[in-house]
Amino acid sequence: MQYYVLIPLLPLSAFVLNILFGKKITNIFGESFKIGAHWISLLGVASAFVLSIIAVKDVMDGHVVNADLYTWITSGNLRVSIGFLIDQLTAVMLVVVTSVSLLVHVYSIGYMHGDKGYYRFFSFLSLFTFSMLMLVMANNFLQLYFGWEMVGLCSYFLIGFWYEKKSAASAAKKAFVVNRFGDFGFSLGVMLVFLTFGTLHYADVFQGLPGIIGQKITVLGFRTDLVTVIALLLTCGAIGKSAQLPLHAWLPDAMEGPTPVSALIHAATMVTAGVFMIARTAPIFNASRTAMVCVMLIGGCTAFFAATIALVQNDIKRVIAYSTISQLGYMFMACGAGAYAFGIFHLYTHAFFKALLFLCAGSVMHAMQGELNIQKMGGLKKYMPVTYWTMLLASLSISGVPGLSGFFSKDEILLKTLASGLPFSGVVWVLGMLTAFLTAFYSFRVIFLTFHGKFRGHGELTHHLHESPPSMAFPLMVLAVGAVAAGFVGIPHSLGGHDAFARFLEPVVGEARSEGSVAQQWVVMGLSILASTAGIAGAAYVYLKKTDLPQMVAESFHHLHSLLYNKYYVDELYDLVVVRLFYRISRGPINRIVDGRIIEGVVNGVPSLIAWSAARLRRVQTGVVLHYSLVMAGGLFAMVVYVLARLWKVI
């Protein structure tokens, strides 16, 4: 057996051990002696991380693995196996997943300390790691789908980790169900892929792809391009998982889960699965211009849309959540523009700084006794310096300050979008630029409101304010290094680098559609630097100098503010149109009328009709002999007449 089989298997066994025996371990060793359930998970994930590094090295040496483990489902032509494909793309994902997961595991030791579901938390984290690894290592669509759904399940478990809270339970369900809407399209896409190509293995599908380009298919009476339909169906799944418009509504609610979960699942790894999937199936998307434009438009709109909402939110985790949606929009933009490598590059850098942002937020929450409202914070800089400095680095990175990792990836995306030459690419590029400005603004709004100025919270809280324990601080520092340096692997040519990251991924996802002219490169870079500095400066001016300005702006643009503050009323709309409608239909027409009246009416109606007619018929039995004799005589008469009539005919 090859070592790579162990990469998902180790976290899986950690999960099994933990879920079965975790409680006992915790009980035996007790809270004080800190050999808790986390060691099993930690061990599993750490070894997976080490093996991933080995795998990356192997891939760099040119050993691409594509091997089947065993046959999962056989039915007719359908042969699906559980197998592993480890190429450059997978290698990147392996590193991202296992490293962030490992750090979040370490962080959780401190963060979840004393929670009664301690072992449960770690077992689910391990299960998530396993599922995510299965997702990225899959060598066929169905296994991808397996991982896809399993990470959704883990997300469900972990969002609803504090299930006693009704909001947490509802958010968990919402996340799962909204994702199911996306998966609906995804699963149909997988089926269409199978029916078109007769196989679900990536390699075979991509091989058969040239043969079906130009084929038509009838969908609801329209004849459309087959590849486009497949690509759009796959996009459905990606939209759901990566929280793009219009299925983004679950991600902000998902912040009900513990913060490490938000960092790992709802920022760094799971939500990027959509981007990963698009990159993985890049040949299919490349074959359909329509699908690419769709993806790019969705990405651009989502990026801008989410960034505007993030401007006015007061819940620190929600701001970061909307920022995640917005950054995922960038990745979609990149994929849509055909620059898959840069989408993945942004995914990779984003994983570090976004996980860091979340973990810092968790650290702040930890100190603030669970308070999330940034309006009630302030001046935390002096109490928690590690958290402050790391979060500042992350914010600088996300804002795209030159030299930090976020700068390289975002800049490249904007450039490649502009250069792609696809329809609407200009519009999307403008949206991306605006988003860059907004991103810098809201990121620093959080920084300034949280760490600068005076403490605006409850007076008593000041006694509790303290830096987080080392197990939490250590991951912050490691991630901060990542947030700063992760981008160095992909320094573009124009800055004297070699674009090493994109070169590395080229065998899998191909080159970008166009490098863009030198002039474009410099203009885009300049504009994006301008946007980020403007955003930071604007935030500093508004939230440090003129602290009453936000209030004034909010009042004078009252409608716009409440529109943004209420997230464009999307939740309310969905509640009205989807949720209510479902329940209405179910309760009224279906349950009460069709089932209750019509079907049950017929079913119970037949016996009651019989009973009714019997009640009428029994009146014939008067019990009076005279009536019976009369009827007998009448019968006799009738018989005689009948016989006579027959005789009459004969004669």
Place this chain on the structure above:
Amino acid sequence: MRFDYPILSILIFLPVVSGILLIFVSRRFERAIKWFALTAATLTFLFSLPLFMNFDKGTSRMQFIERHAWIDDWGTSYFLGVDGISILMVLLSTLTGILCVSISWYSVKDKVKEFYIALLLVEGFMIGVFCSLDLFLFYIFWEAMLIPMYLIVGVWGGPNRIYAAIKFFIYTLVGSVLMLVGLIVLHHVADTFDLLKLMNTQLPYNLQLILFWAFFAAFAVKVPMFPVHTWLPDAHTEAPTAGSVLLAAILIKMGAYGFLRFSLPLFPQASVAMAPVMLVLSVIAIVYGGLICLAQSDLKRLIAYSSVSHMGFVTLGIFAMNGYGVQGGLLQMINHGVVTGGLFLSIGIVYERTHTRQIADYGGLASVMPIFAAFFMVFTLASIGLPGTNGFVGEFLVILGGFSRNRLSGVLAATGIIIGAIYMLWLYQRVFFTSVNERIAGLKDVSLREGLTLLPLLILVIWIGVYPDFFLSFMGTSVNSLLARLHQGPLDQSNVMNGVISGAGAFVK
């Protein structure tokens, strides 16, 4: 493959004879009666294992055949055998038998002896249904099973049990009577009840249509398909736990099994012609059954309606009439038996403690009974078809089958997955999450006996989910030969409406 001992007869008559023997045991020895019933059920299960081991997966012929002369004048004989379509159902029946005995250990308190007699009789007759290769014998088992089942619902059921039992009985009886008429017609034409001989008889198309609808009446009620499903929620809700489990796991599979065993091979052209109608009904059942779950406030009723939806997948798969669909449908039959059986067992466990089935009376159960919550979670996930559980494999194959037969039916069936997730997770949330409802505070978690009852099903959920090939390999050959038979005749799909009309006309005549 033949044994030197009649294994199928043993499987059928071991429980039946044990049930009859129990009649002579005094009702005072309750413990002895329970242990006896458990032993009988376990022995039956153990006897079914050699069947499993020695089954030859490479052939579509009937195996373990037993044939004895019975009533020669009518062309009927005592003829048993299994193939890839029925063997898994036999195994599921024997397994379910044990679980039903075990789950009723303390929950059935009065008329204990009679209860176990009825239970054992049902088990034996059910196995008989799945093994019979003679239509007359099949009909006898089919009807015989109804009587003890009627008693289980009507005697040991909930407050509204009489209504439910009578409804169940009349519904199924009406269907069965039409099937009986069909049987007689079939015998009149072919002069035999022997299934294998009948399969070699080419019936005229119009006759096939009539017979198809006659058999449809019986099978559709059992499945239950869309307009004739309303007995199911009532019967499930009122039945005792073991009754619900038997209903869900085995009894309603008999309808789908009937389609596969009789309707499709005996009336191939009619089945092909009527398949679109069946597909429409199946899709309606999937969506309708799922939507109606959202309006339910009773745990068992909700699961019962979800059965309607899931059985819609089964019939969709069968009438998709391609390898994926039929195999998926068959696997989905097993899956639904395992999963819904598990859900009903779980509800029985908690009902024994709280004596309420109203969802509103629960809440926060996960804090009170964590192990139970874990079990229920797995069954819930399997029910919504999460990959890695058995539900996914079945649903995927069925939808794939439906999709390749008719895209729209596949798409609509796939919406069933969304709806399924909504109602099951909503149910789970209302029962297990949020703060602890005071009515259920302090309940004991599952006992060892209850855990052991649920565990086999849990293992099956994961096993089929992770390595379904083991189970699919049993069916492959049989399904392929069935499909080959189905598609050998002239396919005339354009003439469906004419078929319906002439079929109806023939009925009138």
Place this chain on the structure above:
Amino acid sequence: MVPLNWYIWLSAILFCTGMFGFITRRNLIIMLLSVEIMFNGVNVSLAAFSHYLQDAAGQVLVFIVIAVAAAEAAIGLALVILLFRHHETIMIDEINEMKG
């Protein structure tokens, strides 16, 4: 020689008279008497046919009818006694225990 028709007309009229009594009278004993009249009406025609067709079978039938009439009268009257004991009346439409 009396024509056969005359006997048959007589038989018909007697039969109808008996039937009239049976249908219209409320008194159970009278009804029984009416039945006897109907029997007799039939007997007349049987005997007449026997004579005109020179067949002894007709008379044998009359013989059998008389025996059955006797049995009927015995059972009927026993029932009358029983009814009278229970209801203090033999007016038949006052007794409707068999009403559905």
Place this chain on the structure above:
Amino acid sequence: MIEKAFFLYFAFAAVAVSIITVTRRNVMHAVLCMLLLFFHLAGLYLLLNAEFLAAVQIIIYAGAIMVLFLFVIMLLNLREDVKKVQYGRLWFVGVIVVCGILLAMAGAYVFMVPGQRSDWTIGRIVAETHTAAIGQVLYTRYMFPFEVVSLILLVAVIGAIVLAKRQLK
């Protein structure tokens, strides 16, 4: 001619008497009229050369059955019933039906075709004596009905006793 005269007398008397029977308020009167009817019918049987039947008519009907009726009437106290309305409420319907049947029968006679004559001529009956003739037919061809009738009578005897007995221990 004299035969016709006798027939007409017996026939009209029988009809008149039967009408009187069914219309009496007093049951006793009805029974006595019924007796008269039986005697007249016996006369008709004589006209038909059935002297054995005439004897049976008088012995069994008049002698046994009517006596049974008389006993029962005397056993019951029918004073109340005598005062009540004697005809059912639907009597006119009865009349219509009866008239209808009479008409229908009349219609039927139009088509009446006598069957084939058999071999029991007057001469043969006279030669064998009437009783012996009936006996020959009754105990050969009609043996089975005869046995059945005997069983019916047995049942009637037992039934009548069981029904009319006051209490069964």
